[in-house]
Amino acid sequence: MQDLTTLARSCGRHGEVVLRRRGTGDDAVDELIVNGAFAMDSVETGSERALAAFAAPGSRVLVGGLGLGFTVAELLDGHVASIDLVELEGALVTWAYEAKTPRLGRVAADPRVRLWVDDIRTVLAATGVEPQPPWDAILLDVDNGPDFLIHAENADLYRLPTLEQAYAQLCPGGVLAIWCQGPHAGLWSAVRALTSASREDRRRAVRGRHRIDYVIYSARAPDRGRQQ
Numbered sequence: 001m002q003d004l005t006t007l008a009r010s011c012g013r014h015g016e017v018v019l020r021r022r023g024t025g026d027d028a029v030d031e032l033i034v035n036g037a038f039a040m041d042s043v044e045t046g047s048e049r050a051l052a053a054f055a056a057p058g059s060r061v062l063v064g065g066l067g068l069g070f071t072v073a074e075l076l077d078g079h080v081a082s083i084d085l086v087e088l089e090g091a092l093v094t095w096a097y098e099a100k101t102p103r104l105g106r107v108a109a110d111p112r113v114r115l116w117v118d119d120i121r122t123v124l125a126a127t128g129v130e131p132q133p134p135w136d137a138i139l140l141d142v143d144n145g146p147d148f149l150i151h152a153e154n155a156d157l158y159r160l161p162t163l164e165q166a167y168a169q170l171c172p173g174g175v176l177a178i179w180c181q182g183p184h185a186g187l188w189s190a191v192r193a194l195t196s197a198s199r200e201d202r203r204r205a206v207r208g209r210h211r212i213d214y215v216i217y218s219a220r221a222p223d224r225g226r227q228q
């Protein structure tokens with residue numbers, strides 16, 4: 001059996017958050033538990049990294065959900081200009097500043113990244129709180145999707161009123177992209193209601209003998225001066 005080490009643990013308003021490591025050395029796997037539920041680990045992170053591909057080099061990006069920092073690290077490697085990262089769990093942001101894992105430490109140390117502790121829904125509602133819009137890309141990976149929520153309150157994030165708020169905060173030509181654990185007709189319908197420039201990108205991640213057919217939904221704002 002592999003060693004299981006708790007790197008950090010916190011219990012707050014939104015439930016229990018645990019960062020832990022399975023195994024040691026090069027084979028070690030980091031795991032994140034959010035609200036008492038398994039959120040992700042570092043075994044297969046292609047889908048987290050695929051979300052970053054929606055932001056072009058030089059972009060100003062808003063990201064919802066820090067997790068283990070894979071999306072943000074990929075954005076940094078992709079030479080974006082700046083990242084506003086909004087994370088619900090203050091403890092996770094603290095652990096990033098404390099470099100509890102090398103990747104979280106790298107994210108917190110990069111001068112292009114500003115870490116905000118907030119509910120992404122509050123930021124998308126644009127009530128004058130920091131960080132301020134607009135962004136070239138808004139990337140949301142805060143929960144599994146409407147069918148399989150870790151936080152019940154996140155259901156709103158996948159509905160048209162919140163998606164409209166997010167879409168309204170894009171620069172001309174900007175893109176809103178939402179990670180989802182599988183195809184979801186209701187979410188796809190809401191994304192299509194934003195613009196005809198919407199996409200449902202179905203992808204497959206392979207994890208041992210398991211296949212995960214995840215989806216990234218996206219909606220692109222019209223370029224300045226162009227009729228949609």
Ligand SMILES: C[S@@+](CC[C@H](N)C(=O)[O-])C[C@H]1O[C@@H](n2cnc3c(N)ncnc32)[C@H](O)[C@@H]1O
Pocket residue numbers: 034039040048049064065066067068069070071072086087088089092118119120121141142143151154
């Ligand atoms: C699956 S993880 C994100 C994974 C991340 N893309 C990565 O590359 O590691 C989801 C993250 O979203 C955070 N989260 C959940 N609900 C949120 C909300 N409403 N606002 C901001 N962050 C939220 C969780 O605490 C967790 O850190």
